[in-house]
Amino acid sequence: MVLPFPHGEMCLSILDSVLYGLLVYDGDRVSFANRKAVSILGYEDQEAIVGRPLLDLIHPDDRAVLWERIPNAAARHTVVGEERLLKKDGSSALVDIEIFPMKPDGSGKSLMFLRDISMRKRAEESHWESEKKYWQLFNSMGDGAFISGTIRSDMPNRISEINDSFCRMLGFSREDLVGRPVIDMVDSSSRDEAEGMFDRLLDEGELLLTLNLLRKDGRTFPAELSARVIPLWDYPVVMTVVRDLSDKVRASSRVRFAEKRYESLFDNLVDAMSLNEIMTDEEGKPWNYRLLEVNRAYETLTGMGREELVGKTALELFPGEDFLLFDLYHSIATSGESKRFVHSSIEKGTVWDMVVFSPEEGQFALLIRDITEERRLERLIRQTEKLRSLGELTGGIANDFLAYFQAVSGYGETLREDSSDPSARVIGSRIIDVSERALSLIRKLLAFSKKGDVDFCPVDVHDVLLKLRGLFSHGFEEGPEVELYLKAPIGRVLGDEGQLYNAFMNLMLNAKEADPEGDAVTVHTGFARLGEESCGELLGEPSPGDFIRISVEDHGSGIGRSDLSRIMEPFFSTKKNSIGMGLPEVFGIVRSHGGGLSIETEERKGTTVSLFLPLFKEEYGGSSFEGFDSVLEDSGRSREFKPVRIVCSLEESLLGHRPRESRLALEEMVDRGELSLGNAERIGLMIAEYRFEEALGLLNEEGGE
Numbered sequence: 001m002v003l004p005f006p007h008g009e010m011c012l013s014i015l016d017s018v019l020y021g022l023l024v025y026d027g028d029r030v031s032f033a034n035r036k037a038v039s040i041l042g043y044e045d046q047e048a049i050v051g052r053p054l055l056d057l058i059h060p061d062d063r064a065v066l067w068e069r070i071p072n073a074a075a076r077h078t079v080v081g082e083e084r085l086l087k088k089d090g091s092s093a094l095v096d097i098e099i100f101p102m103k104p105d106g107s108g109k110s111l112m113f114l115r116d117i118s119m120r121k122r123a124e125e126s127h128w129e130s131e132k133k134y135w136q137l138f139n140s141m142g143d144g145a146f147i148s149g150t151i152r153s154d155m156p157n158r159i160s161e162i163n164d165s166f167c168r169m170l171g172f173s174r175e176d177l178v179g180r181p182v183i184d185m186v187d188s189s190s191r192d193e194a195e196g197m198f199d200r201l202l203d204e205g206e207l208l209l210t211l212n213l214l215r216k217d218g219r220t221f222p223a224e225l226s227a228r229v230i231p232l233w234d235y236p237v238v239m240t241v242v243r244d245l246s247d248k249v250r251a252s253s254r255v256r257f258a259e260k261r262y263e264s265l266f267d268n269l270v271d272a273m274s275l276n277e278i279m280t281d282e283e284g285k286p287w288n289y290r291l292l293e294v295n296r297a298y299e300t301l302t303g304m305g306r307e308e309l310v311g312k313t314a315l316e317l318f319p320g321e322d323f324l325l326f327d328l329y330h331s332i333a334t335s336g337e338s339k340r341f342v343h344s345s346i347e348k349g350t351v352w353d354m355v356v357f358s359p360e361e362g363q364f365a366l367l368i369r370d371i372t373e374e375r376r377l378e379r380l381i382r383q384t385e386k387l388r389s390l391g392e393l394t395g396g397i398a399n400d401f402l403a404y405f406q407a408v409s410g411y412g413e414t415l416r417e418d419s420s421d422p423s424a425r426v427i428g429s430r431i432i433d434v435s436e437r438a439l440s441l442i443r444k445l446l447a448f449s450k451k452g453d454v455d456f457c458p459v460d461v462h463d464v465l466l467k468l469r470g471l472f473s474h475g476f477e478e479g480p481e482v483e484l485y486l487k488a489p490i491g492r493v494l495g496d497e498g499q500l501y502n503a504f505m506n507l508m509l510n511a512k513e514a515d516p517e518g519d520a521v522t523v524h525t526g527f528a529r530l531g532e533e534s535c536g537e538l539l540g541e542p543s544p545g546d547f548i549r550i551s552v553e554d555h556g557s558g559i560g561r562s563d564l565s566r567i568m569e570p571f572f573s574t575k576k577n578s579i580g581m582g583l584p585e586v587f588g589i590v591r592s593h594g595g596g597l598s599i600e601t602e603e604r605k606g607t608t609v610s611l612f613l614p615l616f617k618e619e620y621g622g623s624s625f626e627g628f629d630s631v632l633e634d635s636g637r638s639r640e641f642k643p644v645r646i647v648c649s650l651e652e653s654l655l656g657h658r659p660r661e662s663r664l665a666l667e668e669m670v671d672r673g674e675l676s677l678g679n680a681e682r683i684g685l686m687i688a689e690y691r692f693e694e695a696l697g698l699l700n701e702e703g704g705e
Contacts, residue, residue: 021095021114024102025054031109040095040116042087059084059092076101082117094118144169144223144242147232148182157182157198157238169223169244171216182240187212187220197227201238205229210245221246272298272368275359278326278333279313286330288313292363301370332356333364342371351375377537409435456593458616461491461548464501465523472508481520482508488525488548493613495593500613503589507552507609510583514556514607524551528612538596538612539587547595547612555606564601586611 015022021037023030033041033049041057043049049057058066062084069080080097087093096115102108138145144166148157162177170177170185177185186194190211201207206228212220222245230239266273273295279288294309302309304317314321322343332339338357344350351374355367412431419425465484472482493500504523511521528549535542559567567583586609590597594614601607 023112023114024109025112026109028053028055030054037114040093040114041085042089057085059086094121139163141165146240148238166242169242185213187214201227201229222249267295269295269297272301274298274366275363276366277363278330286326288315289329301368329356329364333358333362456494456496458492459495459497459500461493461525461550461613462486464497465504468504468508483520483522485522485524488527490615491525491548492616493548494616495613499589503586506586511552511554514554518555522553525549535596538598540591540596542594542596542612546615548615549610549612551608551610553606553608558603558605558607559601560603
């Protein structure tokens with residue numbers, strides 16, 4: 001064989017030792033073949049190939065295409081790629097072909113390199129067969145998945161494989177997506193984040209992010225992408241699993257809505273509520289609890305803000321908390337049971353209806369309703385019913401005894417007047433005296449039961465109080481004085497003056513006895529407009545309307561809680577020498593006048609008893625009294641009013657024996673500075689006692705000064 005290379009045998013030895021097949025051809029015929037080329041084509045020696053047409057060595061199915069490319073390839077270095085050659089036995093050999101021209105100008109002979117890839121292809125096919133199940137798994141995944149072929153940031157990352165789930169997710173066919181850049185599937189709102197995705201993959205090897213992807217119909221949806229760089233057939237590719245988050249986002253939205261609704265319900269509950277975490281010691285015994293959450297009602301109940309409560313322990317916030325409750329809370333927090341009970345605090349004077357339950361182990365929730373006022377009203381209703389029953393009972397008995405003692409008194413009077421025996425007349429007087437005391441008690445009982453004879457006519461409450469002040473000023477040398485603050489714009493009511501006199505006197509006497517060492521007992525009057533709610537809080541059940549309020553206040557020891565519920569009962573008294581008919585009589589009188597009564601007391605500080613009597617409408621015509629003192633409404637607000645003034649001559653009023661006009665004119669003169677306050681009080685006392693001439697004399701003295 002004539003060698004186409006210089007240096008003969010040495011060159012042949014080198015060419016035969018290379019791992020690639022080498023063919024030298026000139027025009028259309030083979031002029032040289034090394035041993036590897038002979039082996040690839042299935043021949044025994046080189047002579048069987050040399051001199052043969054090159055076309056004979058190409059697989060018949062590929063000759064036409066490949067033969068057109070060979071002349072062009074001979075002119076310059078060309079990688080032809082994978083092609084099939086025809087072996088001696090008629091089978092095909094799969095090779096990579098690369099052609100080099102032996103002269104720079106491309107003329108003459110060319111060198112063809114043959115790299116046998118048959119074994120690699122068989123290995124790939126075997127590998128592919130063995131991995132079919134994995135591809136089937138890839139294609140049957142519930143989540144979307146795709147493979148993209150490159151991760152170079154300077155080249156578009158195109159989809160090379162995609163599963164059915166991802167096709168359905170986007171609404172595209174497989175043919176629509178394979179070969180397209182990944183970025184085409186990303187919505188504009190997420191493109192900035194997606195464009196940096198592959199650079200991060202180069203650094204980190206895997207990536208998890210959430211993007212908005214585009215469906216075929218233009219709609220977007222949130223998706224979670226889990227991307228990872230993996231080797232596939234010795235090439236690095238990106239495997240991305242896509243999960244549609246639409247349902248999760250909707251569920252999350254529903255959860256957020258439910259949480260917001262729960263928070264709204266929790267925060268707007270009328271009842272106070274707190275979520276708490278139980279705290280135990282090393283032995284597992286409960287010793288404290290921590291507040292995790294509270295609502296607005298709980299803040300109102302405790303008088304503390306959320307920032308002051310949440311995160312703090314019960315012992316920090318409520319040092320006086322009942323330790324016995326900790327065991328109960330711990331039991332509920334660990335067992336999951338619930339319990340309802342009423343908790344009363346004597347120290348705070350509160351009554352709470354409490355429900356305790358466990359939302360999860362180790363925690364308990366407190367639902368608290370403050371029923372202090374509810375219980376107070378219940379006691380008030382029970383007391384009113386009790387007093388009504390007592391009134392009916394005592395009224396029936398008192399009427400019978402009234403008739404008996406009137407008869408006994410008549411017999412005593414007959415004995416005293418008609419008997420000639422002095423001792424009999426003394427006995428008659430004693431009978432009359434005892435009968436009168438019994439009749440007085442019976443009249444008190446009748447007043448309490450509202451069954452006595454009552455002669456109603458217009459009565460000025462202020463006049464009655466001024467008379468009483470005169471009585472107390474001159475009739476009691478010891479004890480506190482009575483101070484009157486008559487600020488009601490009008491004081492006329494429809495009632496029995498004698499009964500009202502007795503009622504006010506009873507209250508003043510009680511006040512003086514409650515604080516015998518005190519400086520003064522104060523009596524205030526004011527205008528009150530009461531609605532149904534305010535009327536319902538009074539003893540006596542008055543109807544809504546306009547009232548004059550008479551409040552008698554002392555600074556004594558107050559009334560104990562245990563006695564407060566019984567002080568209106570006939571014959572109940574906390575004083576040794578009392579028959580216990582003072583307040584019951586007052587209550588009966590007020591009730592018979594269509595009014596109501598309230599008691600405010602605090603131990604060691606004093607008591608205020610307030611009477612509410614309906615104003616005589618024909619007297620004032622239902623005026624609004626804008627500008628006068630203390631209008632009380634259901635809202636609980638009060639407005640400051642100026643005292644009423646009627647300009648008239650005090651002297652003329654005194655001469656005409658008109659006490660009310662005199663008193664009002666007296667106030668006017670004090671306001672103008674025409675009369676000193678001291679002398680005004682003295683004149684006022686004289687007017688109250690109908691000592692008009694003395695009052696006129698003192699007025700003239702004042703004028704002379």
